Amino acid sequence: MAVIADPETAQGFRLAGLEGYGASSAEEAQSLLETLVERGGYALVAVDEALLSDPERAVERLMRGRDLPVLLPIAGLKEAFQGHDVEGYMRELVRKTIGFDIKL
Numbered sequence: 001m002a003v004i005a006d007p008e009t010a011q012g013f014r015l016a017g018l019e020g021y022g023a024s025s026a027e028e029a030q031s032l033l034e035t036l037v038e039r040g041g042y043a044l045v046a047v048d049e050a051l052l053s054d055p056e057r058a059v060e061r062l063m064r065g066r067d068l069p070v071l072l073p074i075a076g077l078k079e080a081f082q083g084h085d086v087e088g089y090m091r092e093l094v095r096k097t098i099g100f101d102i103k104l
Helices: 007-015 026-039 086-098
Strands: 002-005 019-022 044-048 070-074
Touching: 002 007, 002 026, 007 019, 026 044
Parallel strands: 002 019, 002 044, 044 070
Antiparallel strands: none
């Protein structure tokens, strides 16, 4: 699996053990996506929809005759947490993962 997102989010995915690629613009995301599709080797490529809202359409020509990778638009962190209690979410995530409530 590969993820194309803004540079900070891509770093977070790399820290989680995924292949994260940072892009600062739609053009850069498009270029990265084209490279990943042409290179092959990925079953799933997730793309921050703030950078590229329709990744399949962006590489439609390259995807002809290919089943993989599956291209998945995902909400970026800014959109995902807009109006939410981010600290509460992270606290609950840590509590569920390790079984302890840690004050952040």
